[in-house]
Structure formats: structure tokens, C-alpha cells
Amino acid sequence: MKYNNTYACHSTLALLKQRVAGNYANFKAEMLTLGEEEIYDKAQRIAIVKDVYEQIIGNELDYMEQSEAEYLLRFYDPLEMIADYIEQAAIGEYSTDIDEAFIELMNDDTATAKYLTVNFAAYLTDKHGENTPMRVSLLQETIEAGERYIGLLKLTNKVGTDDAEDSASPFKIMGFDEGGFFIYEDDEEGCF
Numbered sequence: 001m002k003y004n005n006t007y008a009c010h011s012t013l014a015l016l017k018q019r020v021a022g023n024y025a026n027f028k029a030e031m032l033t034l035g036e037e038e039i040y041d042k043a044q045r046i047a048i049v050k051d052v053y054e055q056i057i058g059n060e061l062d063y064m065e066q067s068e069a070e071y072l073l074r075f076y077d078p079l080e081m082i083a084d085y086i087e088q089a090a091i092g093e094y095s096t097d098i099d100e101a102f103i104e105l106m107n108d109d110t111a112t113a114k115y116l117t118v119n120f121a122a123y124l125t126d127k128h129g130e131n132t133p134m135r136v137s138l139l140q141e142t143i144e145a146g147e148r149y150i151g152l153l154k155l156t157n158k159v160g161t162d163d164a165e166d167s168a169s170p171f172k173i174m175g176f177d178e179g180g181f182f183i184y185e186d187d188e189e190g191c192f
Contacts, residue, residue: 012069016078017057023079024053044090049083055098056082068102076116076134081105 027049031039039046056079072078082101089096096104105111116134124137132140 012066012073013064016069016072019073020053020056020079023077024049024057026077027079045083045087048087048090049079052079052082052086052098052101064102068106071106074117074119075111076118076121081111081115 031042031046034042072081075081082098082105085101085104086096086098089100108114116138121134124134124141125132128137128140
């Protein structure tokens with residue numbers, strides 16, 4: 001029975017390494033499209049991502065539990081997640097390593113709200129097509145959500161009751177301009 005658990009753990013770790021290798025290839029391709037100045041500005045991020053990639057791919061990660069690898073595999077880009085935690089620590093002027101980043105990730109109840117899951121990525125791929133980059137699919141979803149939001153605000157204004165306006169938005173919206181911006185009582189424009 002122990003052999004099966006060991007095999008399952010190594011199999012899960014192999015899947016994680018494969019996912020991280022793909023994440024790294026995508027990251028590298030994106031960085032290579034940037035200009036020299038942009039690459040210079042992203043030097044710290046590039047170094048962190050490369051270090052995390054090398055630690056995951058190069059080491060056996062014997063210390064990683066199967067549950068940790070399974071958790072990371074729920075996300076589309078586990079490389080980005082780990083790099084984010086390490087980079088945030090560097091910005092906060094304290095150091096952290098990949099082990100501590102794993103612990104923080106496992107204890108972060110908001111990770112599914114901050115990072116793209118594999119399930120949602122599959123939904124986006126089905127909806128927008130395999131040839132559409134994930135970033136473009138996410139932007140399209142954001143635009144659609146914004147359009148739905150503006151439509152609901154317009155509908156709320158048409159209802160015309162004080163209760164509907166107050167419960168739908170903390171702002172007193174007077175109307176919308178042709179660009180989709182809403183105009184408040186004080187004639188200022190805003191956007192969601």
C-alpha cells in the first residue's frame with residue numbers, strides 16, 4: 001500500500017512539474033515580447049520566477065506532501081502563485097523561501113479568488129476557443145461582466161424607485177454617456 005501512495009505522490013509531483021514547466025515557457029515568451037526598458041523594470045520578477053521554476057523542476061521536492069501538490073494543481077499557474085508570495089515578501093523587506101510560500105498558499109483562504117483555477121480556465125477555453133490566449137479570454141469576461149453591470153444599473157434607473165437606486169449602488173446615478181460611463185448627481189463622470 002505504501003508503494004501506491006509513493007507512486008501517487010510522484011505522479012502528482014510529475015504533473016505539477018509539467019504544469020510549472022508550461023507556466024515558465026509562457027512567462028518567458030511573454031517577457032521576450034517586452035522592450036528592453038520593460039524587461040529591466042521586471043528584472044526582480046524574472047529572477048524570482050526563474051528561481052522558483054528551477055527549485056520545482058530541479059529538485060525532487062521530497063518534502064512536498066501529495067496534498068500540497070494536488071492543491072497547487074487546482075490552479076492554472078502555480079508558478080505565478082508561488083512567485084507572488086515570494087515577491088510580496090521581498091517587497092515587505094523580509095525574506096521567504098519556497099517552503100514558506102507553500103505554507104502561506106495552503107493557509108490562504110482567498111487563493112481561489114485571486115488566482116485562475118484549472119476549472120475556470122477550461123470554461124474560458126471552451127467559451128472562447130483554444131487559440132485565444134488566456135489573458136484575452138479573461139479580458140473578454142471582464143468586459144462582459146462590466147456590460148452586464150452597466151445594463152443592471154440602467155435598468156435600476158428605469159425602475160425609478162428610491163429603494164431600487166439605493167440598494168443597487170451607493171451612488172446616485174443620473175444617467176450614462178455614450179462611452180458607458182455613468183454620470184452622478186454632481187455631474188461628475190465615473191466608471192465601474
